[in-house]
Amino acid sequence: MSPDELRRFAYEAADWIAEYLSTLDERPVFPETRPGALRDALPARAPEQGEDMDTILRDFRERIVPGINHWNHPAFFGYFAISASGPGILGEMLAAALNVNAMVWRSSPAATELEDVTTAWLRDLLGLPEPFEGVINDTASSSTLYALAAAREVAYPEQRSRGLFGLPTGRVYASEQAHSSVEKAVLTLGFGREGYRAIPTDGAFRMDVGTLRRAMVEDAAAGVRPVAVVATLGTTSAAALDPVREIGAVAREHGAWLHVDAAYGGPVAILPEMRPRFVGWEEADSVVVNPHKWLFTPIDCSVLFCRRPEALARAFSIVPEYLSSVEQSEARSLMDYGVSLGRRFRSLKLWFVLRYFGREGIVARLREHMHLARELADAVEAEEGWELAAPQELGLVTFRFAPAGVGAEERDDLNRFVMDRVNASGTAFLTHTELDGRVALRLSIGNLRTEARHVERTWSLLKSEADAARAGIASALDEA
Amino acid sequence: MSPDELRRFAYEAADWIAEYLSTLDERPVFPETRPGALRDALPARAPEQGEDMDTILRDFRERIVPGINHWNHPAFFGYFAISASGPGILGEMLAAALNVNAMVWRSSPAATELEDVTTAWLRDLLGLPEPFEGVINDTASSSTLYALAAAREVAYPEQRSRGLFGLPTGRVYASEQAHSSVEKAVLTLGFGREGYRAIPTDGAFRMDVGTLRRAMVEDAAAGVRPVAVVATLGTTSAAALDPVREIGAVAREHGAWLHVDAAYGGPVAILPEMRPRFVGWEEADSVVVNPHKWLFTPIDCSVLFCRRPEALARAFSIVPEYLSSVEQSEARSLMDYGVSLGRRFRSLKLWFVLRYFGREGIVARLREHMHLARELADAVEAEEGWELAAPQELGLVTFRFAPAGVGAEERDDLNRFVMDRVNASGTAFLTHTELDGRVALRLSIGNLRTEARHVERTWSLLKSEADAARAGIASALDEA
Missing domain, CATH: 3.90.1150.170 (Aspartate Aminotransferase, domain 1)
Structure with a gap:
C-alpha cells in the first residue's frame, strides 16, 4: 500500500x-448476535489473492461492527x-505507524524515555513519592504478576537457582474481594492454590485487618513464609478501598512485600479530596494503576510503579548478547522489568492524554x-x-x-x-x-x-x- | 474532543x-541522540491545564520523532x-476507536470470534492441523510462558493445589541458541536456573539431538521430571531451524511437552518449498508464531497455537462471578488461556493484513x-x-x-x-x-x-x- x-x-x-x-x-x-454468528459468516480460509482495502473496510463496517x-x-x-479519548486514539494511530519496539534504549530511545517521563508525570499526579519507578504493561494482570515475582525474589533468594522445590511453602494474602488476577499470578508463580490466602472482609467489603494479622501470625507459626500482601483500592465488585495503611503495617511486621492493586481506583488519587483514602499506599513496594481503565487511554496501558525496581530486575533481567548495547548502563532497559520482551510505544497515547486533559x-x-x-x-x-x-x-x-x-x-x-x-x-x-x-x-x-x-x-x-x-x-x- | x-x-x-x-x-x-536527551527536554510535570492538540502534535513531530x-x-x-503495513496501521486505528476488551465472548463477541477466525486462517496457511487452537498474545515471551505453564500443569498435576514446594525438581530443555524468553519463562514459573538445561548445538547452531537424548536420560535417572522441550525454528542469532521432528521424538520418549518457538521463522511455513523444514512441528503440543515479526502486522501480535488448550485453561482459567456469563459454555473465553485478562482487539489488524496481501x-x-x-x-x-x-x-x-x-x-x-x-x-x-x-x-x-x-x-x-x-x-x- x-x-x-x-x-x-x-x-x-x-x-x-x-x-x-x-x-x-x-x-x-x-449487539444482536449469538455465539458463532460472526465465525460462521466469514470464510473458513484466508484469501488466495489479496483483496482491495475498500472491500475490507466495507466488511469491517458491515460484518464486524454489528458484532461489537x-x-x-x-x-x-x-x-x-x-x-x-480522541487524543488516545491519535496516539495509537501514530504508534502503529512508527511500530517501534522499546525493549532497550537502543531499540527505541524516544519510546524508552517517554515511558520514563509519562510514568513520572503520573506518579506526581497521584502523589506517589520519587522512589517509585513506573513501567507500562499491557494489563494489571501482568503488572501484578511481575510485582509478585519481585516479592518472591525477595522472600526466596535461593529460588533463583534451584526453584521452589524443597523450600518451605509461602503465601500471598489478599482480601476475598481481591481481583482474580492476584490468584492467577500466585498460581503462575508456582505457589499453588494453598499459596493464596483470601482474607474475609468487613461489612463494607474491605479487608479485615485483624483477620489478616491473625492469619499471618498463624502461618508464620506453621513455618509458612510470608511473600506478599495485596491491598486493593477499588475492588471489582464494590469499588471498596482496603485500609492500606493498616494492611501495610501488618505486612511490614512480617517482612512481606506490599502490593497495591489500584488498577481501577488509582486515578482518583489525583483528586485532593480523595487523597486521604489512599494514605499508606505511598509506603507500598509496588502499586498498579491502569490509565486504560479510568484515565481515558485506549486499552492497553497499565502502569506498574515499583519502589524496588532492582528486585523486579533481579526477577526478570536476562541480557543475551543480541540485546546488549553500550547504553544499557546509562538508560533503563524496559525489558528488564517483566516477562514481555517486545513492548509497544504505549507511552505516546498516555502523553497525549495527560497533556490534552x-x-x-x-x-x-x-x-x-x-x-x-x-x-x-x-x-x-x-x-x-x-x-x-x-x-x-x-x-x-x-x-x-x-x-x-x-x-x-x-x-x-x-x-x-x-x-x-x-x-x-x-x-x-x-x-x-x-x-x-x-x-x-x-x-x-x-x-x-x-x-x-x-x-x-x-x-x-x-x-x-x-x-x-x-x-x-x-x-x-x-x-x- | x-x-x-x-x-x-x-x-x-x-x-x-x-x-x-x-x-x-x-x-x-x-537518531542522533544520547540517553536522557528527550527526558531532559520535556517538562518534569504534567500540565495543569489541558493543551491544544495542535501543540501536542507539533511536539510529537519536533521532539518525539527525532528520538525514534x-x-x-x-x-x-x-x-x-x-x-x-498500511492495512495493519488501519487495523490498529480502528481497534483503538472501538476500544473493546475481549476477555470473554460477552465483553466482545466480534473480537472473540475474529480471533477464532484469523488464528484458524493462519493455522491453515502454516499447514498446522486442526487440533491446534490459536490465541493472540502480546509477545512470544508471553506465549512461551503460557505454553510452559500448561506443560507444568501436565507434568505436575499436584502443584495446582500445593505449589512446587516439596515436589521433585523438574526441567525444561532448549538449545544454547534458544531465545532468552524461554529461560525467563522457566524462572517465572518457579523452576529456578537449574530448571533450565541448555543443550549444545551442532556446527549450524541447531540443537544437537544426541546430546538432548543423553541429557534427558541422565536427568530421568537422577529423578528430575521432564517438563518440556523447546525447539526453535528460526533462532535469534543465526535463524537456525532445530530438527524438530527428532526433538519431538525424544520429548515423547520422556512424556515431555514439546513447545516450538517459531516466533520468527514460522511465517515461511506458508511457502511450499520451505514446508519440509518444518516437518515435525505439527506434532508439537504448542507452537508460537509472531505475525508482528515477519507478517507485516504492527507490534503486538503473537499467536500461540496449542494442541491441548484444555491444559492451558487448567493453568489459567479462573472465572469469578463478575466475569461469568451465560455464553461461557458456548464460546471461548479468551481470558482462560493466559495471564492477561484484558485483551485488545488484535485480530482486527491481522484480519486486514491476511486479506490485503x-x-x-x-x-x-x-x-x-x-x-x-x-x-x-x-x-x-x-x-x-x-x-x-x-x-x-x-x-x-x-x-x-x-x-x-x-x-x-x-x-x-x-x-x-x-x-x-x-x-x-x-x-x-x-x-x-x-x-x-x-x-x-x-x-x-x-x-x-x-x-x-x-x-x-x-x-x-x-x-x-x-x-x-x-x-x-x-x-x-x-x-x-
Whole structure:
C-alpha cells in the first residue's frame, strides 16, 4: 500500500470513527448476535489473492461492527466502564505507524524515555513519592504478576537457582474481594492454590485487618513464609478501598512485600479530596494503576510503579548478547522489568492524554463521574424495593432489586432477568457480581461521553423492567 | 474532543504518516541522540491545564520523532526487521476507536470470534492441523510462558493445589541458541536456573539431538521430571531451524511437552518449498508464531497455537462471578488461556493484513526477503576478508569481518567498531550477536519496504568502513 493510498484509507477510517462516535447513542450497546454468528459468516480460509482495502473496510463496517459490544458507548456501564479519548486514539494511530519496539534504549530511545517521563508525570499526579519507578504493561494482570515475582525474589533468594522445590511453602494474602488476577499470578508463580490466602472482609467489603494479622501470625507459626500482601483500592465488585495503611503495617511486621492493586481506583488519587483514602499506599513496594481503565487511554496501558525496581530486575533481567548495547548502563532497559520482551510505544497515547486533559481536566471529569454515581446511589436508596448491595464508592454503584416478600434465590433470578432485559434492549449494558453470596448489579461510570441522561434513562429502564417482572411473577402466582 | 475535531486531527495524523512513510529513505535510521536527551527536554510535570492538540502534535513531530529508531525504515536491519503495513496501521486505528476488551465472548463477541477466525486462517496457511487452537498474545515471551505453564500443569498435576514446594525438581530443555524468553519463562514459573538445561548445538547452531537424548536420560535417572522441550525454528542469532521432528521424538520418549518457538521463522511455513523444514512441528503440543515479526502486522501480535488448550485453561482459567456469563459454555473465553485478562482487539489488524496481501502476496514477499538475504550471503562469501558466521537461513545473514592476520579479540572490536560506524551514519541499522563466543553482525531482512538497493548500499558501507578501520590499524601499527 503506497503512502498516498494509506492516507486515503486513513481519511476514510477517520471519517468512519467520527461518524461512529457521533452516532453511538443511536446504536444498541450490546449487539444482536449469538455465539458463532460472526465465525460462521466469514470464510473458513484466508484469501488466495489479496483483496482491495475498500472491500475490507466495507466488511469491517458491515460484518464486524454489528458484532461489537460498544465499550465506547455512553451507556456502557459493564465491568469497569472506560473510554478511548480522541487524543488516545491519535496516539495509537501514530504508534502503529512508527511500530517501534522499546525493549532497550537502543531499540527505541524516544519510546524508552517517554515511558520514563509519562510514568513520572503520573506518579506526581497521584502523589506517589520519587522512589517509585513506573513501567507500562499491557494489563494489571501482568503488572501484578511481575510485582509478585519481585516479592518472591525477595522472600526466596535461593529460588533463583534451584526453584521452589524443597523450600518451605509461602503465601500471598489478599482480601476475598481481591481481583482474580492476584490468584492467577500466585498460581503462575508456582505457589499453588494453598499459596493464596483470601482474607474475609468487613461489612463494607474491605479487608479485615485483624483477620489478616491473625492469619499471618498463624502461618508464620506453621513455618509458612510470608511473600506478599495485596491491598486493593477499588475492588471489582464494590469499588471498596482496603485500609492500606493498616494492611501495610501488618505486612511490614512480617517482612512481606506490599502490593497495591489500584488498577481501577488509582486515578482518583489525583483528586485532593480523595487523597486521604489512599494514605499508606505511598509506603507500598509496588502499586498498579491502569490509565486504560479510568484515565481515558485506549486499552492497553497499565502502569506498574515499583519502589524496588532492582528486585523486579533481579526477577526478570536476562541480557543475551543480541540485546546488549553500550547504553544499557546509562538508560533503563524496559525489558528488564517483566516477562514481555517486545513492548509497544504505549507511552505516546498516555502523553497525549495527560497533556490534552491536563490535571484540571482530569479532576473535573473524575469528579463528574463520581457525582453521577452518587446520584444514582441516592436514587436507589430512595426507591422502595431496591437497595445498595455495597456502600457506593468511586464511579461504581452496586445494587439490587430486593422487593419485600421475595426469597433470596428468586431475588437472584429476578436481578439476572432484569439485567438481561436491559442489556437486550440495547439501551444500556450492565454486568453483575455476587456480594455476600447474592447477585448484585453493577453500574460503572467511567466513560467520557456519559451524561446524567444516560444514567437516568438506564435507571428508569431498570425500574420498569423490574416492575414488569414482579407483575409477571404476581400474575403467575395468581394463576397457580 | 468532538468527533469533528478528532476527524480533523486524524486527517492531520494521516497526512503525517503518509509523509513519514514516503520520506523514510531520507531519514537517519538511528537518531542522533544520547540517553536522557528527550527526558531532559520535556517538562518534569504534567500540565495543569489541558493543551491544544495542535501543540501536542507539533511536539510529537519536533521532539518525539527525532528520538525514534525507525523500525519502519527500509534499511532497518537490526534485531528482527519487521514492518507495519498500511492495512495493519488501519487495523490498529480502528481497534483503538472501538476500544473493546475481549476477555470473554460477552465483553466482545466480534473480537472473540475474529480471533477464532484469523488464528484458524493462519493455522491453515502454516499447514498446522486442526487440533491446534490459536490465541493472540502480546509477545512470544508471553506465549512461551503460557505454553510452559500448561506443560507444568501436565507434568505436575499436584502443584495446582500445593505449589512446587516439596515436589521433585523438574526441567525444561532448549538449545544454547534458544531465545532468552524461554529461560525467563522457566524462572517465572518457579523452576529456578537449574530448571533450565541448555543443550549444545551442532556446527549450524541447531540443537544437537544426541546430546538432548543423553541429557534427558541422565536427568530421568537422577529423578528430575521432564517438563518440556523447546525447539526453535528460526533462532535469534543465526535463524537456525532445530530438527524438530527428532526433538519431538525424544520429548515423547520422556512424556515431555514439546513447545516450538517459531516466533520468527514460522511465517515461511506458508511457502511450499520451505514446508519440509518444518516437518515435525505439527506434532508439537504448542507452537508460537509472531505475525508482528515477519507478517507485516504492527507490534503486538503473537499467536500461540496449542494442541491441548484444555491444559492451558487448567493453568489459567479462573472465572469469578463478575466475569461469568451465560455464553461461557458456548464460546471461548479468551481470558482462560493466559495471564492477561484484558485483551485488545488484535485480530482486527491481522484480519486486514491476511486479506490485503492474500496467500500469494505473502508468499511473494517472503520469497523476496529470503532472496535478498541469500544474495547478500553470496556477496559476503565471495568477499575476501569477510565470512559468514553461520549458514545463511531465512531472512537473516550473520557474518563478520575477518581479515587475515587479525587476532580474535581484535576482530571482535573491529566488527563492533564497523557496526557502530554504519549505525552512526544513519544509512542503515544493524545489531550484533555472539556465535561460538565471537562477535558476529546480524543483517535481518523483513521489512516490506526493503529493496535490493538498501541491502547493497549497506553492504558497500560495511566494506568501506571495514577497509578504513583496517587501514587505520595498519597505519597505527606502522607508527608504532
